[in-house]
Amino acid sequence: MTRxxxxxxxxxxxxxxTMGSYAESSVGQAIQALTDRNxxxxxxxxxxxxxxxxxxxxxxxxxINLLAKAPLATDLRLITVAMKISQNLERIGDEATTIARRxxxxxxxxxxxxxxxIPRMAAIALGMLKESLDAFVNKEPEKARTVIPRDKxxxxxxxxxxxxxxxxxxxxxxxxxxxLNLMTVSKSLERVADHATNIAEEVVYLCEARDIxxxxxxxxx
Amino acid sequence: MNCxxxxxxxxxxxxxxxxxAPVPPAAPAAAAVAAAATxxxxxxxxxxxxxHVLRSVSLEILPxxxxxxxxxxxxxxxxxxxxxxxxHDLVPIARVEGRITLFGEDLYGRGVDATLVRRRVGMVxxxxxxFPTMSIAENVTVGLRLNGLRQKALLLERMERSLRMAALWxxxxxxxxANALSLSGGQQQRLxxxxxxxxxxxxxxxxxxxxxxxxxxxxxxxxxxxxxxxxYTIVIVTHNMQQAARISGHTxxxxxxxxxxxxxxxxxxxxxxxxxTEDYVTGRFG
Numbered sequence: 001m002t003r004x005x006x007x008x009x010x011x012x013x014x015x016x017x018t019m020g021s022y023a024e025s026s027v028g029q030a031i032q033a034l035t036d037r038n039x040x041x042x043x044x045x046x047x048x049x050x051x052x053x054x055x056x057x058x059x060x061x062x063x064i065n066l067l068a069k070a071p072l073a074t075d076l077r078l079i080t081v082a083m084k085i086s087q088n089l090e091r092i093g094d095e096a097t098t099i100a101r102r103x104x105x106x107x108x109x110x111x112x113x114x115x116x117x118i119p120r121m122a123a124i125a126l127g128m129l130k131e132s133l134d135a136f137v138n139k140e141p142e143k144a145r146t147v148i149p150r151d152k153x154x155x156x157x158x159x160x161x162x163x164x165x166x167x168x169x170x171x172x173x174x175x176x177x178x179x180l181n182l183m184t185v186s187k188s189l190e191r192v193a194d195h196a197t198n199i200a201e202e203v204v205y206l207c208e209a210r211d212i213x214x215x216x217x218x219x220x221x
Numbered sequence: 222m223n224c225x226x227x228x229x230x231x232x233x234x235x236x237x238x239x240x241x242a243p244v245p246p247a248a249p250a251a252a253a254v255a256a257a258a259t260x261x262x263x264x265x266x267x268x269x270x271x272x273h274v275l276r277s278v279s280l281e282i283l284p285x286x287x288x289x290x291x292x293x294x295x296x297x298x299x300x301x302x303x304x305x306x307x308x309h310d311l312v313p314i315a316r317v318e319g320r321i322t323l324f325g326e327d328l329y330g331r332g333v334d335a336t337l338v339r340r341r342v343g344m345v346x347x348x349x350x351x352f353p354t355m356s357i358a359e360n361v362t363v364g365l366r367l368n369g370l371r372q373k374a375l376l377l378e379r380m381e382r383s384l385r386m387a388a389l390w391x392x393x394x395x396x397x398x399a400n401a402l403s404l405s406g407g408q409q410q411r412l413x414x415x416x417x418x419x420x421x422x423x424x425x426x427x428x429x430x431x432x433x434x435x436x437x438x439x440x441x442x443x444x445x446x447x448x449x450x451x452x453y454t455i456v457i458v459t460h461n462m463q464q465a466a467r468i469s470g471h472t473x474x475x476x477x478x479x480x481x482x483x484x485x486x487x488x489x490x491x492x493x494x495x496x497x498t499e500d501y502v503t504g505r506f507g
Contacts, residue, residue, distance in 0.1 A: 003440070004447040005467065068490040070463035 005069065009078065012062050013137070016082050016089075019055035020133045022048055023089040024126060026096035027192055031122040034103035034185065035115050042107070045100035052093035059086040074206075081206045085136065088195040088202075092129065095188040095195075102181040102188075112168070112178045121157045121189040124150060128196035132203060141207040147200035154193035161186045259284040259424060259454040260305060265319035267300050267309065274300045276478045278319075282471075287446060287455045289469035289486065291462060293501065296475040298458045302426050305456060306342035307335040323424070340368070343422035347429040349409035351401035351416070358397040360412055364420040379419055387415035388445050407438025414445065425449065427457040431464065443468050462502055466490045474498045 026048045033042035063083045071079060106112075128147045135144035165179040165186075201213050258281035267275040275297045282288050290298045300309075307328060309315035321328045328338055351360045361380045362370075370376060380397075384390040389411040393404070401412055410430060417425060427446070431439040446455060446468050459465050465472050465486060472489040474482045474497070482489065482498045493499045500506050 004444055064491050065487045068463075068466045068487065070466070 005071070005075070008066060009075065012059070012066060012079070012082065015055065015062065016059055016086055017133065017137065019052060019059065019086060019089050020129075022052050022055065023092040023096070024129055024133075026052070026093055027099070027122065027126055027129070027189075030096045030099035030103060031119060031189075033100055034106060035119060037107045037111070039104055039107055042100040042103045045096050049093045049097045052090055056086050056090040059083065077206050077209065081136075081202045084202050085199050088198050092192050092195050095191050098188045099185050102184050106178060106181050106185075109178055112175055112182065117157050117161045117164075118182070118185060118189065121154055121161075121186065121193075124154050124157075125189050125193040125196060128154075128193055129199070132196050132200040135200065135203045136206070139203075139207050141204045144200040144203035144207075148197050151193050151197045154190055158186050158190040257284070258282060259324060260456075261320075261322045261325075262304075263320045265301070265304060265317070265321060267297075267304060267318075268316045269312070270314045274478050275304070278475075278480045280473060280480060280483045282454060282456060284454045285450060285452065286471065287450045287457060287469040289465035289472045290456065290458045290475060291460075291465055291472060291501070292475035292481075293506070294460075297478040298475050299428055301473075301475065302344075302428055302456060302458050305424070305426055306344055307338045308344070310335045340364075340420055341422055342424040342426060343417035343420065344426045345410070345413050345417055345428070345430050347432055349406060349413050349433075351404075351409050351412050353400075353402055355401055356398045357393050357401050357404070357412060360401045361415050361419050364416060368420065383415040383419040384412075386418050386449065387411045388441060388448070389415055405438070407434045407441060410434060410438070410442060411445065414442075414449075418449075422453070424454045424456070427455065429458055429460060432460060439464070462490065474501060476501070 026045050029041050029048075030045045032038065033045065060083060063079050066079050067076075128150050132144055132147045135141070135147070162183060165183055168175050169179045198213075204210060204212050260282040262281070263279050265275055265278040266273070278297075278301060290301060292298050303309055304317060304321060305328075309317055317329060323338070323341065327333065352363060355363065358380055361383050362376045365376060365379060370379075381390060381394075384393060389408060392408060393399075393412075396403075401409065404412060410433075414425075414430070430446075431442045434442065443464060446457065449455060457465075457469065469486045471483065472486040473480055474489065474493075474495075476497055482493055482495045484494070488494075489498060490502055493502060
């Protein structure tokens with residue numbers, strides 16, 4: 001028997017995935033705005049952020065109405081998980097906006113160095129985001145689990161870039177503004193990877209009803 | 222599911238000519254809404270003897286939509302529902318005042334035949350009530366036969382279509398001549414829905430149609446209601462608020478014979494305006 005409720009859930013998931021595709025393309029465009037020194041693209045990212053904010057509100061509204069119908073088990077987890085995913089996506093949108101804003105500043109000055117680590121970080125973080133959303137769509141907890149350790153690669157690249165940029169600043173104070181902007185970009189990508197990790201953890205909860213967010217199993221004080 | 226196509230002309234409510242009922246003055250906007258509504262209920266009061274059961278209830282029920290009626294026991298939900306097809310005419314001590322129109326026609330107007338009203342406004346009850354001495358097939362066609370339809374081919378066609386609309390055909394097509402009581406509770410209830418559909422009403426009233434059923438049979442009835450609303454106006458009384466949330470577009474909350482709140486269902490269950498509604502839907506009283 002096909003349930004009418006399943007159609008509503010399918011529409012709800014579709015809306016979330018549309019938001020997810022905005023998040024992916026926003027981060028991609030923000031990095032491209034930096035590497036291609038393309039101000040127009042940076043402005044486009046800022047516009048997308050408004051759209052994502054509206055999606056977040058729409059998803060919350062849909063979720064509240066679905067919860068009023070008293071879904072249980074997988075359906076219940078799906079709706080609560082989707083609300084958390086949309087929050088993470090909205091924050092990814094915010095990080096993309098931050099990157100775009102810094103790109104606009106960096107594009108106004110001569111390029112400090114060739115961008116190697118930043119596109120690499122972006123590729124890993126975006127890959128994590130894509131895989132975690134795929135895992136959500138296809139209900140694949142194993143795939144979600146493979147996303148989580150990759151967060152450490154992005155953290156390591158972020159730290160490495162920090163050290164490099166710190167030495168630039170020590171050697172030549174004229175680079176400080178550009179270095180700080182690049183550090184912000186790097187930190188934003190590190191946060192995108194964190195949000196992708198959060199989504200992956202939610203997918204595991206959705207599929208297995210197991211909370212894997214925190215290793216230690218300490219009792220509450 | 223195929224949409225039901227009406228192949229018989231529906232009778233007008235009136236069987237004898239009478240003067241048109243005076244129309245109370247209404248604001249133009251309200252008049253426009255009334256024209257679009259299936260039922261327009263104005264200042265409905267119902268008494269059983271000296272007991273004032275419904276107090277000045279006014280609301281509009283939209284076509285091809287599900288309207289849920291909720292409220293604690295004894296609040297007047299069923300009384301309201303039964304007013305919509307003149308079931309109170311059968312109760313000697315009942316008195317109905319106010320005005321109810323069905324697509325603009327006054328249900329309680331002079332010369333209106335209550336039997337014709339009930340033909341256009343079908344009803345399904347809490348407890349399934351198939352005729353115990355009749356087969357499945359006979360149960361579905363009984364209303365048509367009582368209305369004088371004799372052509373066997375047409376009866377068979379209507380029976381199959383009604384059973385299909387009630388999502389029961391596949392389960393009973395090989396035993397149409399079996400006694401109706403051989404069906405399960407959920408199947409019997411769908412049989413009663415098929416019986417109501419067979420005479421091609423415009424409206425279906427349902428008084429807690431799933432409250433005696435298990436969750437699976439309930440889910441089937443709910444799916445059926447969501448399908449039927451594509452063709453019918455449905456008014457359902459339910460004690461199950463989640464059911465109201467799942468199937469209805471509008472919800473009316475009754476308490477102590479008064480209509481406390483009437484709004485879109487999602488608002489009633491997520492942000493009701495009246496405190497009494499909030500207290501009821503959150504389980505704080507009732």
